[in-house]
Amino acid sequence: MLQVNVTSAIALNDQQKKKLELALCKKYSKDELVFEYQIKEELIAGLHVSVAGKLYDASLKARLNQLANKI
Amino acid sequence: MDIQLAQIIFQAINFGLVLFVLTRFIYKPVLKLLEDRKKKVAEAAKSSNEILQEKENLEKMKADILSKANQNAQKIENDTKNEAKKSAKTLMEKSKEELSLKEAKFTEELAKLKKDKLKSMEKELKEAAVVIAEKVLQESIDAKKHQKLIDQQIDEIIESL
Numbered sequence: 001m002l003q004v005n006v007t008s009a010i011a012l013n014d015q016q017k018k019k020l021e022l023a024l025c026k027k028y029s030k031d032e033l034v035f036e037y038q039i040k041e042e043l044i045a046g047l048h049v050s051v052a053g054k055l056y057d058a059s060l061k062a063r064l065n066q067l068a069n070k071i
Numbered sequence: 072m073d074i075q076l077a078q079i080i081f082q083a084i085n086f087g088l089v090l091f092v093l094t095r096f097i098y099k100p101v102l103k104l105l106e107d108r109k110k111k112v113a114e115a116a117k118s119s120n121e122i123l124q125e126k127e128n129l130e131k132m133k134a135d136i137l138s139k140a141n142q143n144a145q146k147i148e149n150d151t152k153n154e155a156k157k158s159a160k161t162l163m164e165k166s167k168e169e170l171s172l173k174e175a176k177f178t179e180e181l182a183k184l185k186k187d188k189l190k191s192m193e194k195e196l197k198e199a200a201v202v203i204a205e206k207v208l209q210e211s212i213d214a215k216k217h218q219k220l221i222d223q224q225i226d227e228i229i230e231s232l
Contacts, residue, residue, distance in 0.1 A: 023229040058224035
């Protein structure tokens with residue numbers, strides 16, 4: 001079983017969830033995935049997804065931090 | 072007045088006797104006494120001269136010793152002065168060297184402190200900029216923009232899979 005943690009600044013709508021789940025099920029075996037959704041306003045906007053030890057962080061908070069580190 | 076031969080002879084013998092006695096018991100001892108006295112005076116004069124010579128020698132020796140003592144004292148004074156100058160110079164050089172090292176260390180520490188402070192200020196500035204940007208973004212992004220951003224990011228994540 002693989003747990004997929006999806007954290008976003010606001011709740012994802014059904015369409016967005018479906019699109020994301022479909023894409024991840026193509027990448028990994030469908031039966032193995034368990035999705036868990038969380039809301040964290042500190043992300044400012046956007047979301048990050050962690051699955052199988054990989055983190056896909058597309059949140060504005062992460063981008064701001066990257067930008068601050070580059071300055 | 073008749074001159075009698077016997078009388079003359081008697082007088083001659085008498086004179087001779089008196090001369091003998093005088094010579095034997097007075098003239099010779101006096102002469103010897105005078106000779107002894109003369110010798111003693113000469114010896115005393117000689118001794119006196121010797122003493123004077125010795126005194127002169129001693130004074131000369133004293134002067135030599137004083138001169139040597141003065142020279143030695145002067146030499147010791149000069150040596151001491153030179154040694155003191157040398158020590159002072161060495162001490163000065165050492166102090167200068169230590170001061171230079173301390174100055175270099177201080178400069179280095181100051182530069183490090185400055186660098187650290189600048190780094191710290193830079194970090195604080197970045198953090199402040201992030202906080203300000205977060206607030207500005209939170210206030211400027213409405214629900215519609217949130218959804219649009221999430222749609223875009225889902226696409227990005229799918230592309231990166």
